[in-house]
Amino acid sequence: MVGAHFLPLARVFTARVFVHLAVTLVVVGVAGALLVLFLDATWRPWIGVVAGLAVLWFSGPGVPRPHPDDEQDQLTPAGTGPRRDG
Numbered sequence: 755m756v757g758a759h760f761l762p763l764a765r766v767f768t769a770r771v772f773v774h775l776a777v778t779l780v781v782v783g784v785a786g787a788l789l790v791l792f793l794d795a796t797w798r799p800w801i802g803v804v805a806g807l808a809v810l811w812f813s814g815p816g817v818p819r820p821h822p823d824d825e826q827d828q829l830t831p832a833g834t835g836p837r838r839d840g
Contacts, residue, residue, distance in 0.1 A: 756783035756805065775812040779805055 757779020764772035786801030 756780065771812060775809070778808045778812070782808060 757776045760772040760776035760779070764770065764776065782801060782805050786797065786804075789797040789801065
């Protein structure tokens, strides 16, 4: 399924942006498949455009910004981030 390959990246890098991107692309893919299946195949290029725009959005302005105190959003492998003692 389109976009599902981002889920392992979310786990490895502990970055929620990959989860948001994966879910968005899966939804776009399912919606596109339903449009093509039930309406018309002329929707195919537009679904590709929407998926491309979603990737661009999550590459820039759509990236959810992590809270400074939220270890789970740091782009470091699990267990190597900053420690909180207290």
